[in-house]
Amino acid sequence: MTEDYPRTLFELEKRFSSDGTCRAYLFALRWPEGWTCPRCGGRNAWAVRRNLWRCGACRYETSVIAGTIFQDSHLPLTTWFRAMWQVTCQKSGVSALGLQRVLGLGSYKTAWAMLHKLRRAMVRPGRDRLRGVVEVDETYWGAEEKGVIGRLTKGKALIIVGAEEDGKGIGRIRLRRILDLTKPSLHGFILQAIQPGSTVRTDGLPAYMGLEGYVHDRQVQRHQPEGEHLLPLVHRVVSLLKRWLLGTHQGAVGHEHLDYYLDEFTFRFNRRKSASRGKLFYRLVQQAVLVDPAPFATLIKPQSLGGGGVK
Ligand SMILES: [Zn+2]
Numbered sequence: 001m002t003e004d005y006p007r008t009l010f011e012l013e014k015r016f017s018s019d020g021t022c023r024a025y026l027f028a029l030r031w032p033e034g035w036t037c038p039r040c041g042g043r044n045a046w047a048v049r050r051n052l053w054r055c056g057a058c059r060y061e062t063s064v065i066a067g068t069i070f071q072d073s074h075l076p077l078t079t080w081f082r083a084m085w086q087v088t089c090q091k092s093g094v095s096a097l098g099l100q101r102v103l104g105l106g107s108y109k110t111a112w113a114m115l116h117k118l119r120r121a122m123v124r125p126g127r128d129r130l131r132g133v134v135e136v137d138e139t140y141w142g143a144e145e146k147g148v149i150g151r152l153t154k155g156k157a158l159i160i161v162g163a164e165e166d167g168k169g170i171g172r173i174r175l176r177r178i179l180d181l182t183k184p185s186l187h188g189f190i191l192q193a194i195q196p197g198s199t200v201r202t203d204g205l206p207a208y209m210g211l212e213g214y215v216h217d218r219q220v221q222r223h224q225p226e227g228e229h230l231l232p233l234v235h236r237v238v239s240l241l242k243r244w245l246l247g248t249h250q251g252a253v254g255h256e257h258l259d260y261y262l263d264e265f266t267f268r269f270n271r272r273k274s275a276s277r278g279k280l281f282y283r284l285v286q287q288a289v290l291v292d293p294a295p296f297a298t299l300i301k302p303q304s305l306g307g308g309g310v311k
Helices: 009-015 019-029 075-091 096-103 108-120 182-193 233-249 253-268 277-288 297-302
Strands: 045-048 052-055 134-143 156-166 169-178 197-200 215-217
Touching: 009 075, 019 075, 019 169, 019 277, 045 108, 052 197, 075 096, 075 108, 075 277, 096 108, 108 253, 134 182, 134 253, 156 182, 156 233, 156 253, 169 182, 233 253, 253 277
Parallel strands: 134 197, 197 215
Antiparallel strands: 045 052, 134 156, 156 169
C-alpha cells in the first residue's frame, strides 16, 4: 500500500465520515497483503454478520479492530480518527481537556483514556536502535525540593535520555524512566536504546564506566563556559521535553504515567522533520492496529520500572 493519508482536516472530515470508511482504512493498514487469520495465518475468509470475518481454515471469527487498541471501545471509529488527527496535526499534541473539548466528549476520563491508548501505539514494536554518536544523560521530573543535594531522587522521577548526533543537530532520540543511577539501570538503557558498536558520550558519572560493546566517550566536567553544556544535544531535548510537559500538559503528569508521555514526545520529536502532519497520522493509525489492546484497568495500573524488557 502506498502511503495514503489525509493532508488536511478537510480531507479527513470528507473521507472518514462513516465507520465504514474508517474500517476500510484500518483493514488496508492491518492486512496490507490481504486478510490474514490472527490465529492460524489462513488467508481465506468470508464475511459473517457486519464487520466480522470467519477464517476459511480454522473458522475463527475476528473483526478489523479485534486485537488492536480500538477493541472494546464504545466510541465510533470516526471519533477515534478525529482524536488521532488532533494528536498528530498539532506540533505540541493535545491535552485530555483539549481533546474532550474539541471532540465534544462526555467526560474527561474518556479523553484521558483515549490519549493513553494512543500513546501505546506510539512506540513501534521492533524499532531500530540509535546509532553513530549518541549522547546519554539523565534528568529529573517532579517537585523541586529544597535541600536536596546532588543526584538524590526522592520525590522525583529520573529520566534517561539518548540523543543521536546529526551534523550540528539532533537525530533521533530515546527516553525512559529509570529507577536509579546504578550501573544496571544506565547500561540497561544503553543496550536497549543504542546499537552496539556506536559511540556513547556521557559525563563523568562513575556508573557509566565499564561499558562493553560500545566506544565510550567520557566527557569529564571541567570549567564550562557560561551557557555551554557538556552534552548539548541531551540538554536541548530535555528543555523541549519540560516545556512540552509544562505547556501542553501543564505539568499534570504523574510519575506512574510518565513513560507514556515520554513515548508521545519521542514519537513527535523523531518525526519533527516530516513534511506532512498527515504522515504522522498515517504512522499512528498503522501502529494502532499493530499493538495489543490496552484495557482501561491497564491504563491506571502503575508501570513496572527499569526492567530489561524491550519496549
Ligand atoms: Zn484461521
